[in-house]
Amino acid sequence: MADAISLRDGVPYRVNPGSRNDELERSAENANRFADMPMVDVVREALRLDGIEPPRGGAAALGAFLRRSAVPSSSTLNGIFTQSFSAELLMAYESTDDTSVAFTVEKDVPNYRTNERHRMTKGQAMKRHARGGTAENFSYADASETYKIHAYSGMFTFDEQDMVDDTFGAVNDHAPNEMGEAAREIRPDLVYGIMLSNPAMRDAVALFHASHGNYSNSLALSPAALETALTAFNTQRENGRNISKSRGVVLVTSEKLAWLAERIVTSESRGDSTSDGVGVKNVFRNKRISL
Template identity: 30%
Template sequence: MVLPKIRVPLDQLKQRYNEVVYRQEPKMIPLREDWTVFSRVDNLRDVVHQCCIHDGQPLSEREPDNIRTAITGAALGNLFSETIGTEINAGFDQLNDTTDWVRSGELASSKIQERLRLSHNAAGRMQEVPRGKVASGFIVDIEGVEEIRGVRFAKVLTVDEQDIIDQNVDMLTRAPRLLGQAARRVRPDLVYATLLQNPELSDDTPIFDASRGNAGEAELSTSSFADAVQWIRTRTEEGINLDQQPKFLIVTPKLENAARTILRDRELNGEQNKIQLRVESRLETGVIDPISDEMVSGSESRWYLIGSGASFEFATVEGRPQIGRFVQTRGTWGLAHDVKWTVGLVALDWRSMYRGNV
């Protein structure tokens, strides 16, 4: 093995590394303007050699020794972390989730926290105040207290010495992107698993229940959809109208065409309040609950209408998934990157959600 004697500048090393990782056509760049010698960084092995040189470490005739030296140094870790971090974030941002119809919130910690469900009181209406009189206090009732707890989700991705020897650049690009997508799926998986499980709220009644009037039994049709819209719009408390409007129709792929026809006809009839359609395969195929790790079955005829009021809150401690780096030396030599995300989900209110055929 011929070991390199030239120290490639960091900016050129980074460029060559990116060309290797992303399988780009190498650009021949001289080490110095007046030199005719070109840098040779054509594969991950060359990257390892140059990282050892930049870290001030001697090169060995044994390739595994060079890899272990580079892994415990700074240069290789910085190169790998920039690529892996970029790909994880790109994968996370690539997929859609429930951001548009589920409220986003913050968690102070992983401990159980409370979310209050407020309701209108008859004394909460605005009233005329005669001259010389004092306005009465605005009163709301606490109808329920829902609990939310942060749950930590995490995975570790390791690029080990065997990956480097085998020139497995997919572990630096495709694998991190898939990890980012896995992190992104936590939110919709939690939301739709909860929708399908239909848990009880603090009043010991499921979110969707016949006693609430928001658990329909009819298949999606013009008539059943109109009933759901009416139910959302006519919610009152103590004679006070909640002024809710239907905002999202969520259906299975099986019902997509029927849903599009209903919404199109609705617009053609002059309805100004536009309802957005969301087609969600989890409702039909089922979804694995991220917390219990158990499969929650779906139904091809399931549909939901979500109103403008509060429905769910998805809250996080960190905001976005956090990425860390460490060296693995037990059983394998490699650079590991862990992704952790502490999140929680809570159903806030039932008055803005209607479920169709189960």
């Protein structure tokens, strides 16, 4: 065991094996040596780096020392916890899935006031040119929707009592991971929340509505229902022209229907007993449908 520990400690720690930033890697290697240090020792060494001599004794004595109002604050200690917490939080944020990115676009806005999203409508269809006549004006319009953004936040507090109890795992792992995941979940929660609320659009009609050609409450998820939905999607018109047939489709379902949706879209052959018959080639596999 001693030889194994010596071998482990003798191997340089690398943040990124392909990195050429030697200074960063040396700092990471030095920091890794303190990864298993108890919180009490971390606090004691941070105080010493700031020129503050900590008291002798265990965690209780150090906790009492930190509670004294005359003890100057430790910028090193604050920096250690802030950097460590932020790094863990960011890792959790980046590793948490967000399924809404497949069909949404991010945009920066200047403030928290009501903003507008503008777009140009489809231009009208070309008209037959009369012999000897003048071409008619090609018309289109602009459309806009209003929205606001909001800030979201959370705070994790940590005091000398936590240090005395040596709950460093809460700071080093659980709390930052939870906060990182919670931060990442804000976006999809908002996206799906807005979709489920079915808000009114600029025409005072709900986003999903029969008059928009994008709503039906009588079709359960099935190959036939998906055919109906895709047909409605591809025949939506504006100014007498199809809006778009070239974009891919994202099929959004609940977790309860996710497996059924995957079978419908990815199976080699159809499994529903429709007029097409079981075993017929699954045409959805040739469509750009994301789950």
